[in-house]
Amino acid sequence: MQIDLSDKTALVTASTAGIGLAIAQGLAASGAAVVLNGRSEASIARAREQLLAAVPGATLYGVAADLGDAAGAERLLASLPAIDILVNNAGIYGPQDFFDTDDATWERYWQTNVMSGVRLARALLPGLVERGWGRVLFISSESARNIPADMVHYGVTKTAQLALARGLAKRVAGSGVTVNSVLPGPTLSDGFAAMMQDEIARTGKSLEELGREFVLANRPSSVIRRAATVEEVANLVVYVCSTQASATSGAALRVDGGVVDDIL
Structure with missing residues (x-):
């Protein structure tokens, strides 16, 4: 299978390190122009240097914006070129007992893990539908289906991403735009x-x-x-972003090493 995204532009949120950076590299290696996003210009500069070393000649943009609130999303949206692929990777996590998790923590997780994707999808999906092609992905987690007892607040936001992706896939049904979730494990x-x-x-x-x-x-x-390695997660994401994945939409696709113990 030859994945060619040379005529596509992808936005990968929180793409200056980790899984996000690996996804950006995989998309760039497949020919896509990639918009890098991080909280600082310095982190974007470091990521750009790494990507150009790995994928010489890659077309890269960068927008510094913290997606934990509406102002950050607006800042990012105001600086974007036309986007064909949206990978909602921005997210935070951390263990904390349910009884010690206050409203402010719940709100911070909700804003970053869920509302960042809501805001970007709401702004960018209409253009994808109008052009008749697009890919939207939410990087969720096996914790969406296997809620950790020590991170209930995190698990709830990851489950919400699955519902959001499924609902959006139905909302744009028949448009040529697919919406899916990818669920990494450890x-x-x-x-x-x-x-x-x-x-x-x-x-x-x-x-x-x-x-x-x-x-x-x-x-x-x-x-x-x-x-898993970050590259193994990125490989699945790149495929789901490809033209070859046109019959996959509304799906929650696991790359969790089989942690979730079921056959579906």
Whole structure:
């Protein structure tokens, strides 16, 4: 299969590191022009340098905007070229007991994880429908279906993304625009590496070894028995963004290593 996105422009939110950066690289390697988004010009500059080293000659734009509120979304939208592909990757996570999670925390997670995608889809979907082609993706999580007891607030926002994507797919049915969700499981992202930094120094183990131990201890239902790489997540996203994926819409597609223990 030859995926060619050379006539497409993609926006990947929160794309200066981790899964978002890997997605941006995969799309750029397939020929798409990519709009990088991060909270600072410095983070965008670093990501641009990395991507140009990996994909020489890539067409890259950059917009610094924090999507945790409406003003940040407006700032991003005001600076965009015409977009064919929207990957809603912006999100925050962190463990906290339900009984200690106050309204302000719930609101912060809701605004960043859900409303950022709502705002961008509301603004960009009409143009995609008018042109008769487009791809919208929400990067959710296996936690959307396997709600973590120590991150109920996070899991709820990830489940909401599935509902949002399914509803939008139905809203634009027959238009040539697809809307889907991708659900990563434990992944060797920059965030995971930062979380494991002290453990790497203490034990001398590699990030991959610690990722495997984390999965076996915390996600024992995993079929692959290890954490995924960011590239493995990005590979699925790039396919779903392609012209070849035109019959896939309204789907919640797992790249969780089989953590969610069902056959659907």
